[in-house]
Amino acid sequence: MESTATPPRHRPASGQSQPRPDAPPYRVDRLSEERAREGWMEEVLADDRTLYLPLRPGQGALGVESLATDRALQMVERSVLPAGEPTLHVYLGRVEDLSTSPAAGRHVVAIVHPGAVWGQWKDAGHDGGARWAGLRALAPVLEAAEAELLTQATAIAAWHAGHTHCPRCGAPTTVVQSGWVRLCPQDSSQHFPRTDPAIIVSVIDDQDRILLGANARWGGQRYSTLAGFVEPGETLEAAVIREVGEEAGIVVSEPAYVSSQSWPFPASIMLAFTARATQTSVRPDGEEIIALRWFTRAELAAAVRAGDVTPPTPLSVARHLIENWYGSSLPEPQASPATDGAGPPVAGR
Ligand SMILES: [Zn+2]
Known part of the structure; x- marks a missing residue:
């Protein structure tokens, strides 16, 4: 899975878009x-x-x-x-x-x-x-x-x-609490909206290189950070280690939380982490991830400028993770005409 569209994101690490550090990270009071x-x-x-x-x-x-x-x-x-x-x-x-x-x-x-x-x-x-x-x-x-x-x-x-129906008895449920709960008229059980957690992770090695992968669905040039769903009974940190193991065949340590982004396609939240690679000999899983590459900052900048690598869209949490490591905004590709910075919407997982 991936995160390339641009729902609002909580960005505690950035600070630039928050005029007041004590302001809530939302504009709509629920x-x-x-x-x-x-x-x-x-x-x-x-x-x-x-x-x-x-x-x-x-x-x-x-x-x-x-x-x-x-x-x-x-x-x-x-x-x-x-x-x-x-x-x-x-x-x-x-x-x-x-x-x-x-x-x-x-x-x-x-x-x-x-x-x-x-x-x-x-x-x-x-x-x-x-x-x-x-x-x-x-x-x-x-x-x-x-x-x-x-x-x-x-x-x-x-x-x-x-x-629309009760998961216990199958009866049609009714909407209560201003649309935030469904109630079963048969057994009085209440049902609340669910959000599925998913982790997305920038893996960094001991030479300060970042690991990016090309997904089978993206067509080859687009590289992003690795991501996957958290399983029942699993901590976020364990999910980071498991997903990188599955998709890249390496062990990571020190998973550290960075920020989050709502991802309602249909019901996820992306929890962004960074982690240290303990090995660099990566092996793509061949199903979800078809290619993996380590990049230095200079290598990534050159590849993006040349159009050899397409990074995630500018407002995505994946881009945020990559630019956190890079230290600033990524360069624009030199071959293509300037855009308004928003970029086209890209199909997700
Ligand atoms: Zn019921």
């Missing part, structure tokens, strides 16, 4: 105590200032799409919503006042309707010219609070879509 309260959702739905984020079941692995213009989410007020009960309402939170989004200082609710309902609504001209798109395409261009809203909405909507 108000998790309030949203669990009886009647909270009704109050929010009755508030004229509440904005709604339209969602529909989409194509592909992610399965959720939202409306957006070129660089912003298309959130709408209650007065223009489609008539009739939606498939789902989820309370996302209150956006910070300083945001440049129209949602600044307002509650935002994700609202899911079938595609056909939104289609008629769009045909009636309520969409402001926005188009349907997924998180992977939108995250690189959205303002930070809107990227957070969409990441959260995508993850929770995908969970609901895949968890």
Whole structure:
């Protein structure tokens, strides 16, 4: 697996994008105590200032799409919503006042309707010219609070879509607590949204070189850090050691946490680590990883400039790990024309 798209990331190691060290690393306050309260959702739905984020079941692995213009989410007020009960309402939170989004200082609710309902609504001209798109395409261009809203909405909507029935008795469950819990009417069991942890790791050797791998799905030139899912009953550190062993055939030590990135494709969080290689004779697993290379900083810079190696997209946690080791931003490839820095969305795992 890999991490190349750009949902919001907690970056304790960077500091550059945090004007205040005591500021929370989020722009949307989920108000998790309030949203669990009886009647909270009704109050929010009755508030004229509440904005709604339209969602529909989409194509592909992610399965959720939202409306957006070129660089912003298309959130709408209650007065223009489609008539009739939606498939789902989820309370996302209150956006910070300083945001440049129209949602600044307002509650935002994700609202899911079938595609056909939104289609008629769009045909009636309520969409402001926005188009349907997924998180992977939108995250690189959205303002930070809107990227957070969409990441959260995508993850929770995908969970609901895949968890409509009670895992104990099979009865259809109902949505409670503003969209954050499902309740079984038969046995009263409560079911909470899940997030699957995955580790991603920069492996460094005793010559201060970094190990990068080419995944079978990426086409050969794109190199990134190794990654994989944490298994039940396993610590994050053990997962780092096991994954590097499986994918590269070497033993690493001193796994150390760096930062995290939400990765709702459909339900993961990427936990970034760095680790020391105790050997350098690597062997790609041949299935997921087809090639492995050790790079000095000069070698990686030269390979990227020449276009021989394509690094992960600039806002990904994989790129963050590589640039943490490199010491600054990676150079741009010299052969290709300049881009706006966001880069194209790239297919993930
Ligand atoms: Zn049940």
